[in-house]
Amino acid sequence: MSKAIIIGGGVIGLFSAYYLHKSGWEVDILEQGDLADNCSYGNLGMVTPSHFVPLASPGIIEQGIRWMFDSKSPFYVKPSLSKDLIGWGLKFMKSATKKHVERSAGGLADISLFSKSLYHEFEKESGIDFGLQDKGILMLFKSPHVEEEEIHMAEKAATLGLDAQYLSPAETRKLQPDIELDILGSVHYRCDSHMSPNKLMAGLIKYLETAGVKIHRNTEVLKINQNGGKVTSVSTKDKEYTGDTYLIAGGSWSPAIAKMVGLNVPLMPGKGYSFMVNDPAKPMTVPSILCEARVAITPMNDGIRFGGTMEIGKINKQVNMNRVKGIVESVPKYFPDFKLPLPAQKDVWFGFRPCSPDGLPYIGLTGKYKNLAIATGHAMIGLGLGPATGKLIADAFNGEKPAIEASLFAADRYQ
Known part of the structure; x- marks a missing residue:
């Protein structure tokens, strides 16, 4: 069984864990806080293809x-x-x-509609009332x-x-x-x-932990180790975590994490x-x-x-x-x-x-490291795009064709 290490326990990291685990991966989530009150909790709970x-x-x-x-x-x-x-x-x-807006509109609408459909699937599959x-x-x-x-x-x-x-x-x-x-x-x-983000987050965390996903709270990543164009492990204060693939999903803290391996993620x-x-x-x-x-x-x-x-x-x-x-x-x-x-x-x-400076999220594998992906930069629509982002990350790690066209959201477009 392949293992994924996810840095960040917000809605993006959690849904990435959900779809990876669903497709047979072992998953560890490393979260610097206690998961009690990150950016995924206090928002307005909207899923907005209109945006x-x-x-x-x-x-x-x-x-x-x-x-x-x-x-x-x-x-x-x-x-x-x-x-x-x-x-x-x-x-x-x-x-x-205007050109950027025209170029982005279809992609943003498509990923939001896709995410909305995934939310309905998730509601049925998980049994969570959110x-x-x-x-x-x-x-x-x-x-x-x-x-x-x-x-x-x-x-x-x-x-x-x-x-x-x-x-x-x-x-x-x-x-x-x-x-x-x-x-x-x-x-x-x-x-x-729309939904209740508090109920979603609590239910999703419980569901993942019951399913066997390991969530390590108060676990800050201090170093990302790499060799030969691959990430080999991540180090915290007390332990080193090793996996086959790695995901940076640290929200507004993602640029500092990415800098550990020389990646530029303007945010x-x-x-x-x-x-x-x-x-x-x-x-x-x-x-x-x-x-x-x-x-x-x-x-x-x-x-x-x-x-x-x-x-x-x-x-x-x-x-x-x-x-x-x-x-x-x-x-x-x-x-x-x-x-x-x-x-x-x-x-x-x-x-x-x-x-992000262009108003689009970063989603996908990086060019510099073939086993490292980034998922962040969602601004005001992170909760709404949680499932779609998680599914795209799982597709990338599984080497499968992405469920929707996602080239607009290339993770290393500013490298």
């Missing part, structure tokens, strides 16, 4: 510069003389073109300019085979009958789904915030994204999760309550019934989304 436009797109740079002067803004790049940030920023600007629902997502807008943009996006979505429908305010209210809405209209992406952490409102006075039925505010809202576990912001900078544990305040203040502009109190800092979750 076919990468973060690196025309207009985001100009808009980002304006937002830099607003402490409550949804997107912020913390100024720094960091070599990594400057290099990432230059690559980001180079990628933020609240998967196919109610779609509402893109809510308030301004004519954004309405025009969203209608254009819905038309583009249709050409990609996605189910998207423009709705008037009255038609939107039929989907959220218990909540007052103050909007110009919406686009309902019926192709999207910056994008800090996001979320918080829960339990037992809300008005129930929500369909997840929503507030377009102008860049805030996402998901009904979850008899409550509602609110989240947003993208703060590009070094990994840190500071909670910027002004950014949380920006989320809180934006919600009543769309949902007048929701007069949210500012949550206590202790109740605010934050995590670091791994953002």
Whole structure:
């Protein structure tokens, strides 16, 4: 039996373990934390074929510069003389073109649709109830300019085979009958789904460990040993782990891990915030994204999760309550019934989304080492792409044709 060593126990590492184990591999996962609260837990639980436009797109740079002067803004790049940030920023600007968006759209839609289908298979095979629902997502807008943009996006979505429908305010209210809405209209992406990430992660971890996958918590990789174009082992403080193949799936920590073997994986952490409102006075039925505010809202576990912001900078544990305040203040502009109190800092979750400079994930084997793969850089859609990424990694390690075309996501495209 072949053995795989996976560095990183987030949703990408766990689903890679799931598909490798399913195809007959012995798997060890090395996780630097305790698996209690990584980036896979606090997100909005969305599976979004609708998100076919990468973060690196025309207009985001100009808009980002304006937002830099607003402490409550949804997107912020913390100024720094960091070599990594400057290099990432230059690559980001180079990628933020119409041509790049056109080139990326089909691939992003395809991998999301594939991942959604795998989620339904996984739900049946595992028996885990993680609240998967196919109610779609509402893109809510308030301004004519954004309405025009969203209608254009819905038309583009249709050409990609996605189910998207423009709705008037009255038609939107039929989907959220218990909540007052103050909007110009919406686009309902019926192709999207949502779930409870907390239930998914807990269930997936238990399932894997019961199946025999070994998860080593609080186990930080300090060195990756290699010889003759192959990785031979990885070293931690107390032990050396040896396998036939190796996967770097460390989220925002992946660049530092990859540097251990001389690989360049341009990536910056994008800090996001979320918080829960339990037992809300008005129930929500369909997840929503507030377009102008860049805030996402998901009904979850008899409550509602609110989240947003993208703060590009070094990994840190500071909670910027002004950014949380920006989320809180934006919600009543769309949902007048929701007069949210500012949550206590202790109740605010934050995590670091791994953002590549072209807005596309890294998935696949590296050219330099024939038994080493990388799976990271999924930014805001990591949870949604977990199963598809895991299946593509298993296909690569098994020497099989990838289940979908994945050349866009080449792991060493920046080498």
